[in-house]
Amino acid sequence: MAEITLKGLAHSYEKTPKGAADYAIRQMDHVWHQGGAYALLGPSGCGKSTLLNIISGLLEPSEGDVLFDGQRVNELPPEERNIAQVFQFPVIYDTMTVFDNLAFPLRNMNTPEYRVKPKVLEVADILELTPLLNRKAKNLTADEKQKVSMGRGLVRDDVTAILFDEPLTVIDPQLKWKLRRKLKEIHERFNITMIYVTHDQLEASTFADKIAVMYDGQVVQFGTPRELFERPAHTFVGYFIGSPGMNFMAVKYQDEQAMFGNQSLPVSESIKRAIAHASSNNIKLGIRPEFIDISASPSTESLPVEVISVQDLGTYSLLTYKLNGQTFKARLPEGHSPVGEAAFAEFDTAKLALYIDEYLVETGHE
Ligand SMILES: Nc1ncnc2c1ncn2[C@@H]1O[C@H](COP(=O)(O)OP(=O)(O)OP(=O)(O)O)[C@@H](O)[C@H]1O
Numbered sequence: 075m076a077e078i079t080l081k082g083l084a085h086s087y088e089k090t091p092k093g094a095a096d097y098a099i100r101q102m103d104h105v106w107h108q109g110g111a112y113a114l115l116g117p118s119g120c121g122k123s124t125l126l127n128i129i130s131g132l133l134e135p136s137e138g139d140v141l142f143d144g145q146r147v148n149e150l151p152p153e154e155r156n157i158a159q160v161f162q163f164p165v166i167y168d169t170m171t172v173f174d175n176l177a178f179p180l181r182n183m184n185t186p187e188y189r190v191k192p193k194v195l196e197v198a199d200i201l202e203l204t205p206l207l208n209r210k211a212k213n214l215t216a217d218e219k220q221k222v223s224m225g226r227g228l229v230r231d232d233v234t235a236i237l238f239d240e241p242l243t244v245i246d247p248q249l250k251w252k253l254r255r256k257l258k259e260i261h262e263r264f265n266i267t268m269i270y271v272t273h274d275q276l277e278a279s280t281f282a283d284k285i286a287v288m289y290d291g292q293v294v295q296f297g298t299p300r301e302l303f304e305r306p307a308h309t310f311v312g313y314f315i316g317s318p319g320m321n322f323m324a325v326k327y328q329d330e331q332a333m334f335g336n337q338s339l340p341v342s343e344s345i346k347r348a349i350a351h352a353s354s355n356n357i358k359l360g361i362r363p364e365f366i367d368i369s370a371s372p373s374t375e376s377l378p379v380e381v382i383s384v385q386d387l388g389t390y391s392l393l394t395y396k397l398n399g400q401t402f403k404a405r406l407p408e409g410h411s412p413v414g415e416a417a418f419a420e421f422d423t424a425k426l427a428l429y430i431d432e433y434l435v436e437t438g439h440e
Pocket residue numbers: 087098116117118119120121122123124125273
């Protein structure tokens with residue numbers, strides 16, 4: 075069993091960090107529950123590998139604690155953590171056969187040979203490596219090598235969590251979905267906690283039940299793919315999740331109106347109240363491209379906009395328009411009536427989200 079808790083965790087690669095900018099991981103608390111299929115999603119440089127290496131023990135955090143089932147493991151070396159890590163590039167011994175590669179972690183722990191063989195055969199079967207068992211690893215394709223890498227994590231009965239650091243980077247696009255499905259299958263079959271690092275939202279949402287979105291050294295939201303889409307807790311999540319991401323408008327309260335530049339926006343009373351009482355000037359409204367309606371003629375709540383382009387993407391069209399000098403994206407469903415250069419945009423006000431200092435503020439709909 076392994077419930078992994080990160081308590082007051084922070085990490086700086088600097089010996090004497092001077093400020094927040096010197097931290098690769100900023101103060102965080104987080105729990106990965108036993109048996110979960112998780113993704114750690116974020117852009118390059120946000121701290122994903124650093125966090126994974128802290129969990130596996132390759133790196134000791136400069137502040138805070140890592141707990142496995144409540145026990146502090148900060149100083150425990152990787153080999154004593156019951157955790158396997160699969161890296162971007164397969165870590166295998168080229169001169170050994172596939173069988174010996176898979177057997178290696180067991181033999182390394184002095185497992186008797188009569189127990190090694192059945193375990194290797196079982197794992198080879200799951201990963202569809204049986205026909206390759208006698209091949210030298212150097213003759214394998216990149217995806218076969220990566221499967222051997224994964225297998226080396228799975229043979230050990232004591233492994234309770236597997237950490238994957240962008241494991242499909244070197245895999246052909248056609249084979250990626252197959253390996254992803256295989257990982258899902260493995261997750262269902264063994265009761266193992268899996269944390270899958272990626273910067274690809276599609277990869278994260280097809281693998282994981284819950285995704286931790288990382289930005290600038292912090293987990294800014296931990297939720298299901300649906301929650302990340304419907305209620306982004308941070309502007310970065312809104313921007314990063316979705317295709318394309320959320321549109322944002324910097325707003326202020328003026329003459330009892332929510333103003334976007336010199337444009338008064340139709341918003342709910344509760345959003346208006348929250349803007350009026352905000353203690354910060356960093357106030358944004360977010361709206362997903364799916365929730366903007368575009369039409370050729372005005373309505374009571376629509377705003378006149380300048381259409382820049384309409385891109386036909388098969389099942390929908392992506393319309394780019396300008397309002398108040400800012401570019402917006404709207405998704406038009408298939409069969410939407412054509413619009414000219416001058417059109418009208420209407421937000422679904424129930425779907426407008428309010429962000430103060432970049433974090434979501436829960437408001438009612440009235
Ligand atoms: N060994 C190191 N020494 C100093 N700084 C480092 C080291 N490793 C990473 N960093 C810095 O820490 C920050 C987080 O890096 P990290 O590799 O954890 O991010 P990442 O999200 O995994 O990125 P990528 O997807 O590119 O691997 C970056 O600013 C990076 O430059």
